[in-house]
Amino acid sequence: MKWCRFYATDGSIHFGIVEGEHIVEVRGSPFEQYEETSQRHALSSARLAVPAMPYNFYAMGANFRKHLDWANQRFNLKIGVPKAADMGYRSPSALIASGESIIIPSDSIGPVQYEGELVAVIGRKAKNLSKDEALSCVLGYTLGNDLSERTWQFSDRTMWRGKNADTFKPMGPVIETELDPSSQDIQVRVNGKLASEYNTRDAVHDLATCISRTSRYVTFYPGDVIWLGCDGACEPDLVAGDVVEIANPSIGVLSNRVEHEVAA
């Protein structure tokens, strides 16, 4: 089952269920009670919104060995594989939907790079989950692009600007509820050309481990998202005019054009 959020003609945002070429509009949301309405919208002409607005926006960093090897070499770092699954935070206000533009701030030094990731969307309130029951709190999965301005990422005290500038967190297009997060193929294409491909089975800490450990200390809420990190290199560096796509066979394609901010 595929959930989406979309804009109605009056500008309001509704949840919908994707069925073939149509969106079935629902009243309510997948996080509470909902019912299908009689409204149908053509998927091809619908404007999609970010598929969930998180209360807490978590990100697993440093969770794939080949990505760390690449980053350590390219940026002369010495980041090791973390012993345990430690979450980081991202900013909900950086989220944009598939089809919306990534705006690189005018004073960016760069490079600006994609990180194509699987994203878990939490479906219910949960705390103290065992590893066996951890995935039961997940509603489904979508895709994310953890855009990173590497100069700021390494020069600033935190990632507030390097990874959380406005528009730096594309997420979508839909939430797929039937999917095994431990064996997903993730492709990144830049201007239609394959740039990166990896499988989530190579994660250092799998999602169940990550949710179980985190939930020992932190309550998860409906709509919270967990971005799972990426593997391999993140090249070519992005420039204005590029179209970057994150793709998975079950979820679909998260597509965003890159633009450069016009200086104020």
Added chain:
Amino acid sequence: MKWCRFYATDGSIHFGIVEGEHIVEVRGSPFEQYEETSQRHALSSARLAVPAMPYNFYAMGANFRKHLDWANQRFNLKIGVPKAADMGYRSPSALIASGESIIIPSDSIGPVQYEGELVAVIGRKAKNLSKDEALSCVLGYTLGNDLSERTWQFSDRTMWRGKNADTFKPMGPVIETELDPSSQDIQVRVNGKLASEYNTRDAVHDLATCISRTSRYVTFYPGDVIWLGCDGACEPDLVAGDVVEIANPSIGVLSNRVEHEVAA
């Protein structure tokens, strides 16, 4: 003018305006349109909620010299004064109101310490603010206690557990709209005894500078909060049974009891 959020007898949460010993219940919120109702509630018997639920929860770390000097000595660190105002993130789900209990996880190694802080509550959407106009986006000010489990803070890759475990972010009691953030006296009392006192005039980066720089890259939204850091030492270390109070003459007292989690 003082804004609060409080629980009605049916468990629903409403905004209210504090007038003397009473809360005037309002329809709406300070972030949009509101109107006073005829309902009055005794402040002394009201159960207060967190005064704003942020969309983005920002924190200025390392923003006071005497706090850095103390932390560097006590924990053998070498944290310098940051050249520019770099925000960090905290987790909205860690927020609790004045009067609610701080629960230290059963496997905490400690020490657990308070950090008493002034908090700015954003009142309207804002981007690209000059330093002169920066404070115009602030609705008002409240108090926060940036509880910190120091072993986890320094051992984990991020502060997800050390500063964001459930209940680790007391905030309140009310939002005071008439207040100069650059000259506020902040006191911390533990079990009624003065433990720490400083003035926000000693901040390395003042709030206007911080908002202006951040807003160059990030849009602020109504309800977002910015915690401004603390000065000086954070002792004595907290233990179960302690009552910790953060106090300011204009805002009032944020008071929370410390408890130790009973192991599951």
